[in-house]
Every structure is written in C-alpha cells, then in structure tokens.
Amino acid sequence: MDIPYTVKNRPDTGLYNGKLGVWLFLASEVMLFGGLFSAYIFLRTGVDNWPMGAEYLSVPLATLNTMFLITSSVTMVMSWASLKLNDFKKFKMYAGITLLLALGFLVVKYFEYTSKFHHGYFPSTNNFLGIYFTMTGLHVLHVIGGIVVIFFYWMPGAKMWETDPGRFTNRIEIVGLYWHFVDLVWIFLFPVLYLL
Amino acid sequence: MANMTPEEVKHHIKTYVMVFVALAFLTVVTVGISYLDLGVTGGIVLALIVASIKGSLVACYFMHLIDEKITIYWTLLATVAMFLVLLFLPLSTSLAQTQV
Amino acid sequence: MSTDHHKESFWTKYIFSTDHKIIGIQYGITSLVWLLFGFTLMMIMRYQLAYPESPVPFIGSLLGDGGILPSEMYNSLGAMHGTIMIFLGVVPLAFGAFGNYFVPLQIGAIDMAFPKLNAASYWMYFMGSVVMAIGFFVPGGAANSGWTSYPPLADVATMGQTVWLWGMVLLITSSLLGSVNILVTVIQLRTEGMTWMKLPIFVWTQFITAFLLLLAFPPLEAAGVLQLMDRLAGTSFFMPSGLVVSGEVLTNAGGGSPLLWQHLFWFLAHPEVYVLILPAFGIITEIIANNTRKPIWGYKALVYAMIFLGFMSFIVWAHHMYITGMGTTIGAFFQTTTMIISIPSVVILTALLLSLWGGSIRFNTPMLFALGFIPMFGIGGLTGLPLGLAASDIHLHDTYYVIGHFHYVVAPGTIFALFAGIYYWFPKMTGKKTNETLGKLHFFFSFIFMNGVFMPMFVQGLAGVSRRLWDGGEIYAHAADVLYLNEVMSVSAWLLGLAQIFFIVNMIVSLRGKKTAEVNPWDATTIEWTDTTSPPLGHGNFETVPSVYRGPYEYSVPGADKDFTPQSEKG
Amino acid sequence: MLELLRNLGLPSVAASTQGPAIDNIISLIHWLMLILFVGWGAYFIYALNKFKASSNPKADYHGVKSHFSSYIEAGVAVIEVVLLFGFAFPIWASRVNDVPKGPDAVQIRVVAQQFAWNIHYPGDDGVFGKTSADLVDEAENPIGLDRSDEFAKDDIFTINQLHIPVNTPINISLSSKDVIHSFGLTELRVKQDAIPGMEIPVWFEATMTTEEFLKTTVGTAREGQGFEISCAQLCGLGHYRMKGFLTIHDDEGYAAWLEEQKQYIVEDDEDDWGDDEDW
Ligand code: HEA
C-alpha cells in the first residue's frame, strides 16, 4: 500500500504531502535565520559603534553574488515550468544553469572569505565579522545543500521522469521552493551585512 | 500548481521574466541607495523596505505564494507572527533593562 | 495489507525500518533507557545532597577522589540530568514514541507521511544521544553549566560543553524532521470522515506540540551555533569586553551580551515545557474518557484552550529572566502573559475534572496513573503562579521552589502520564496484557515517593535555599532549619527508584507472556482499537482503512446497545 | 497564611522595606492556590467515590450541564488581575524605579567573581575610583582599582563583607567580572543577577540591624549566624560556597566601621583581612 497524496492533491487541503512538508520545513528555517537576525539586531543595538559592512566587505562582489542567486532562482522556476510543459530537454538546460550559477556563488564566496582571512579579518576580530561569518556560513551550507539536491535530480534522479513524471515534477517544485528560500535569505543578508 | 494548462504555464513564464527584471533593478537600487548619505536610520529603513519588496516578489511569484492554499497561509501566518516576536521582543526587553 | 510481498531481513524489519510502529518502539526503548539513566544520575547526586562529602556507595570508585562526588562532577551530572530527562527522555518518549505509534493509527493513516524521514529523525536522535553520552568521557567531563548553559560560564567551560552543543544540534534537527512529519500526517492523511473536530484529543496535542517544536526549536539551534562559534572560533557573541576569569584577562574582542543567549534559550525552553505537558494531557484525556465510560467534558474548550496555550507559550519566556534586571513595562508585559497562559491550563484541568462527573469509573492501572496526574499537575501548575509574578519571584527565583514547581509538572505529571500511556496501549503494541497487581503497586509506591521527593522542595525553596548547590545548602545559615529535608528527599528518591522495579519486572514478564489480549481490551472508541491484527507490521495498519462517522469519545450513548460506540461505526 | 508559610520555611524576618510587601504577595497567591487546590481536591475525591463503577454502573452520557466552572475560571482570572495590578506591578515598579541616587543613600559597588563578592565603597569623596580589567590582581587588587586615580585614594574595598547602615537607602551597583552570579539577601527579600558587562542597580533599605536579628535566631538552628549574601546562579564548581556576609549596623556602628576601614587603605591595600577563610 502506498502513502496517499504524494502525487495528487488531497481534495480538501488542495496540497500534496511534499509541498506542505517543505513549507513547514521552510517555516522552521525562517525561525532559524530569525534567531540569527535577532542576534544581529540585539548585538548591534547593544554597542555604540558598529562597523559599516562596507568597511570590511566587498559590495561589488556581493552584488555579483546577488545577481547570481536571483538569476538561479528564475532558472530554477523555469526548469519546473519546462517540466510542466513536458519539455525535459529544457528542464535539463535550466537546471544546469541553476547549478552553474550556484557554483559561481560559491566561488565568489570562496574568494571573499579568503581575502578576509588575508587581511587578518576573522570571526573573532569583532562581533560584526563574527555574525557575518556565522550567517553567511550557514547560508553557504544551505547553498551547498541545494546544489547537492539539484544535482541529484539533474543527473541520477532524473530517471524518475520516465517512470513517474508527475512525482518528479512535484519534487522539482519542492526543490525549487527550497532554492527560492535560499535566495530570499540572501536578499536580506545582502543589505543587512554589506550595506548598513 | 498541480493541474495547470500549458497556456497558464506559459503565462507564468512571462511573469517570471518580469519579476526577474524587477529583482535585478531593485538590487541596483539598494546598492545605489547605500552610496547616498541617508544617515544610519534612513539607510536601514530604506534598504530593508527594498529588501522586503524583493523578498515578497520571490515569495509571491517564484514560490507561488500569491495563490496558495489556505493551510499554507495559516502556517506562514503563525510563522511570521513568531518571527516578529523573536526579532523584536528580546530587543525591547534589553532596551528596557535597568542599568546604572 | 499488513504483510509485504518480499521477505525482509531482521535488519530492515526491526532496525532500519521505515514503519512508524517500529520507529515508535525504537524511540520508546531508547528514551526509557535514557530516563532510567537520567534518574540514576540524580540518585547519585542525591547521595551527596543527603550526606555531603561522604563516599557514594557501590559506584564511588567511578567518581574518583575517595568516592566522594566532586563538585564539578555534581554540576555535570545535574546539567546532564536536566538535558537527558527533557531532550533524551520525555520528548522522545512523548512525541517520538507515542506520537509516531498512535497518531497514524488514531487518524486511520497507513503510515506517517514521510516514512524515510521518520527513520532519519530517529537515527538523528540516536546519534544525538550517542554524542551526549560521549560527553561523559571527554576531559573535564560532560557539560557542567546547567541544562540552561548560560554563557559566559558555558563559553569558558570544559570541552563537554562543545559536545553538548553538537548533541543539541543533532537532537534539534531530529525534532524538526519529526514535527514536519507529524504535521503533514495529521493534515494530509486523516481518513475519510476524520474531520478536525472528530480528532481524538491525543492527536490534537501531538499536532500542537509539533508546531511548538517546529517554530521554537530553530532559534535554539541558532543560539547553539553562536555558542559553538564562541567556543571554537573565538567570537564573543555572549561575552562582553573586559572579562577576568580566574585571574586572566580574556583577550576576546568583547561586545557581546550574556542576555542574548538567555532570550534565545528561553524562546525555545518555555514552549518546550508545553511540549512536555501537552502530549501528557492528550494521553490523560484518552484514558479518562475510556475509564469513565462517558464523553470528555468540553471537547471544544479543550481544543481551543490547547491552541491558545500553544500560541501564548511563545510570548512568556522572559518570566525566567525577571531577576536579570527587567524594566517595568516589559516586566508587566511578561507577568501579564504568564498569568494569561495559566488560564487555559485551568480550563484544561477543569475539563478533565468535570469529565469525572456522571461517569462509571474503572480503577485500572492506566486510570490510576491518569488520576494521579491531575492533582500532581495541579500542584505543579499552581506553584507556577508565584513564580510568574515578578515580585514573589524575587524571593523564589533559582531556589528549590522552582525545582519543586517544575518537577511536579514533569515527574508526577508528565512521567505519570507516560506510564499511564504505556499501560494503556501496551496491549495494542504487543498483543499482551500487563499485570494489574504489579501495575497498581508501581502506581502507589511511585505516587508516595514522588511526593516524598518533591514536596519538601517547596519548604526549602521558601526558606531561600538555592538550587544547584553541591552541599545542599549546608554552608548557608538560612538553610539550617530545613537542611534535614535533604535526607528525606534523597531516601524518597531511592525508594522511588526501587518502585520502578515493579514496572521493569512487569514489562519483562508481560512481554514474555502469551498474546492473550483481545483486539479492544478496554472497550475503547478510537479507531486504533478497531484494527484487527495486533500488532500489524509493515506499511498498512488496517485490514481495511476505517471511515469515521462520529466523535472520538462516544461512550454510553443513550439507546446504544453497548456502552461504547467506535468512531468507525456507521449510524 | 503568612504564619503557615513561615512555619513552612519562609524566613520569619523580612528585614527590608520591600520585604513585607513581597511576603504579602507570596501569601496572597498561596491563598489562591490553596483555595483552588482544596476546592478541586474535595470535588475530586467526592467525584471519584460517588462515580466509581461499583456505585454507578451506568455512566451518564451528558455529565455536568451547569456552567459553574466558567465562573471559577473567570474568578481565577479576576484574582490574577487584582494581584497583578494591585500588588505585583507596584512592587516591581518601586524596585526598578525608586533607585535612590541622592546623597542620603549609601552608594556601593559589588563586583561578583568566581567565587567571592568584592565590595567597593567610594569613601569620603562619594565618588568611585576608576577600575580597569588590566589592573586586576587576584591577590592584591581583585577589582582592578586604579589607586592613582584621585577619586580612588579613599576608596574602601572588602571581600565578602558587606556592611551597611540600618534605615538608610542603599544603592548597590552590581556587576560581575567573569560569569553570571546572583546577589541574594534572603532575609531582606533581595535578589538580583550580577551580569558581566552590565551594571545593574539594586536598592533596598534594611529595617533591622544584625544585632537585632541575632536575637530572633536564639533557639533556632541558625543561632548566632547573621545575614548572608548567597549566590543564586550557577557559576561554576564553587557556586555552592560563594557566600558573603552582610552586617547591618546602626548609624554609629556604621560610621565606626568605616573609620576602622580607613586604616587599611593607608597600609598595604586590602590584603590580609576580610573573612575569606569562611568561603
Ligand atoms: C511541563 C512543564 C511545565 C509546565 C506545564 C509549567 C507551567 C507553568 N510554569 Fe513553569 N517551569 C518549568 C516547567 C513547566 N512549567 C521548568 C522546567 C522550569 C524551570 C527551568 C529552569 O530554570 O531550569 C519552570 C520555571 C518557571 C518559572 C521561572 C521561575 C524562576 O526561575 O524563577 C516560572 C515563572 O513564571 C514558571 C511559571 C509557570 C506557570 C505560570 C505555569 C502555568 O502554565 C501553570 C498553569 C496551571 C495551573 C494554574 C494549574 C491549575 C490548577 C487547578 C485548576 C487546580 C487543580 C487542583 C486539583 C486537581 C486538586 N515556571
């Protein structure tokens, strides 16, 4: 016997299990980053002089990264829409671009981090850098998680398209929701850490 | 989003592209604002407003929140409420802390 | 159907199973072992409290130093007792075991919504508990800054604290997976006819509990990450500048705040206490309805009270922090919310009490534990009130009064409810009956000794004896009058430990006995009892999934031929 | 009720101006608790007996129909409102807002550390000298007082010995060098966390001298032992022994004590005195 509503929507809620599940998971993620944002505000208001992000950080690189993530978000949603249109090739293309952009994000982040270390800026230098490394570090872990999952459905997991296309499309929608959330977190991290 | 016609999907795709353009534009705007000298408070407020607009665009269109099911709205409503509590209540508590 | 097509090996069937019933039992066994262990730690500590600085018998040689429990180890055991009881004992038992096993059965689902995730959350919990156990073997011993882990103490503590934090990260992740699973299961997999207002209260409590875990735990995870950064990367999120610890000026950058941790911690830990009590309410409600043979009084009031309780629990946390120097407005706010949150608890208890009226009460073992729960929770809840008013909390904060308060709600409260649940559902889980005599002995002795341990705590607390004192307050003059109680409490605790032998023997004997239990031994109405095979393993819990036609507690319906009408009965 | 609570351990003296108010609210709320518990307890036992299966074999589907429970719940809510507005808020407001700053009040700094209470008086000039973490020397100068600062010259410093005058507002500014401690004066119903990085005011006015208090202890288990400072917050392995002593003098006694302390300033700083053999 199979668990119901993995592909079809339950009539009264209009949802399939995975979608509800991922939204609940994202709710907890909101609270996780919420805890860190709360810490940020708390620490910042607790001291007299809080450094401007731009003193330590590179705004151009972060702008580039913002663009990477925004674009990857749109390609992610396009890859799902392609599946909806039964166009598996386009799905492959868009998901591939998403992966590339995500990797691009990581590469830029790598250069950002190493250049901080070169200048002798470490998490322990001050609380601004501490919270910067913690928040972006956690975000990077989320990006890496996203890459792993997208890669899985791009290569080995894509076989499911042949056996169970409805379910595969749903999975991509779920992965997409997660990926947009990662983008959304960055949309807030960017001004909060770099610009204020 | 389980049962959409191809036309609907195509229509959606147009929206995605538009949202993408808006997001890119707003990113430029935020960076631009940060070079203006608006003072700390002004800068923070404006930057956060822009970020919220961007965030809502992503949530509403990419994540399809604009027409989602009631269950998800309820869940998110509760989450947002707790999120706001988490963000501001500790702060107001510490600001009211008795100190010499 | 219950049986799978292919033969499963022992490993896939019992160890890496994705069947919610097996996972529930895994949770149950692991958490019971931890409960026993956590209790053992406390029995050791109680020796030092009763007879300060005398060698502990039997296990003294493990403690070093002539068999006397050293004060730093006392702190370790105390912190680990709290952590283990709450995060490794009660939550996994109440939410992991009972939730997993009975939520799908009670709503007529064939399994949890995400069986693999379910297994993952058990194994995450298991790993978390292994990590916690490793803490005892690292240099400096296990975490010793209290279960609350307040920095800066926890920031500068020995390595055990780092292990504790890693353990917590795993446990939190496990709870998050578990709660997503329960929520989706309840929302999506209710069988036909099982509308929200026909859900058994037990399912409601699990549902609300899952919400609390989902939204309250992540901030603690964030806080845990920050504390790990403080300890491993040298940040100073929780450390202000210019600290001088043991004569050394710390070289941290400073600028952090110890209170930040307290906010993030209590943001979880207050909702957490309702995580401990809500499933208990659920179990108690099932058993009371069943053994009074009448519907529960005020079903709707119960449901709304619990939802309200869940919401409110997010905005009362700073009542643990009055003495940190809270201002007047915020103080007034938190005192008010704390008083408000006591009202739904009163409503819940009132509904349970009124449910007795007009019943035809059977006093079997589960019912005895359920009835014991009510006044015990009453004492625990009522003693929360003086703590909730900042003015009286000035005197009572961090004294044994607090210890007494919360043990009454968690030990003779929640633990009794869990025992009640175990006795009640044992026939369902195993097809076997437990021994009533042993069960009743277990109840009466536990009841007496629980009170023997915790009642004197209020006296010590009123006298102002601080908690977490290695010598039990011996050096303080204000404790002199009430010091003799330490021995009373300790002896009660050991006798309480002995009383558990009835339980363990009962479990072993019953498990080895024959499958003699009927399908529905208690004549209950909820649909887990309509199931014909007991216990059916594998996905698929029912021969045919029942549809639901009526409320969960249709006992003694006028005009019906039996005194219970199952939810799945048409008409 | 207060008598009952006293018999149950609540210290029989509440030796500060706020103490009686705190005892009062403790006893009021215990009234509420007792009434609820006894009331429901009586009902509980009555119901169990009346409705046991042997005396009531057939359960009643409908059960209680009256709404009296709603009145009880409303009643509890009303009493809680009264307790909040009538008692809890005012007491807290006075504790937080009435901090005496003027010259009539005695100003003291208390700096907690593992596992002792450092007490710092401003001396005759009424101004605390500068302190700095870099000057800390655990043996000689635990609070890092900068004796070269002109305000520091007359500062008095003790370990674990807090001396105050009776019937005078005392304003203690509380902080900690290392971890969180909690400054508790049980008999005065005073408690306040000492949090590193923060200077939190605690104020009170003692209403009884140590001498008077000692008379009340005659014949009890604590005979001969005066007021103490206890640490209420877990602060490490020595938390249990972080005890200080509070001595409340009459005005002359206090002046004499201050005078006596001055001689230690001139000599080698605060080294070889203070009852630290007791902690
Ligand atoms: C299951 C756990 C649980 C529950 C349910 C509660 C319930 C409550 N708690 Fe408790 N609490 C803890 C667990 C719990 N608590 C723990 C673990 C701590 C300490 C943490 C630490 O510091 O380590 C703590 C500490 C704690 C404090 C901090 C004290 C301090 O540190 O100074 C406060 C202060 O407000 C408080 C208040 C309350 C209140 C107002 C309730 C209310 O919700 C209670 C409402 C209930 C009632 C009002 C009962 C109604 C009774 C009747 C109707 C009568 C029935 C009578 C008969 C049947 C005879 N609690």
Ligand code: HEA
């Ligand atoms: C759920 C939470 C919970 C539970 C159930 C308990 C249960 C008990 N606790 Fe605990 N306790 C805490 C949570 C809990 N405690 C916390 C959070 C603290 C604060 C820590 C800190 O200061 O940081 C604390 C602190 C604390 C102290 C204060 C220490 C101090 O301040 O120095 C004391 C002192 O007596 C104590 C005693 C006890 C006793 C005697 C029990 C007894 O009731 C135990 C009874 C246990 C059982 C009855 C379980 C028996 C199990 C079985 C029989 C299983 C059988 C096994 C199989 C079949 C495999 N506890």
Ligand code: CUA
């Ligand atoms: Cu200082 Cu406990």
Ligand SMILES: [Cu+2]
């Ligand atoms: Cu609480």
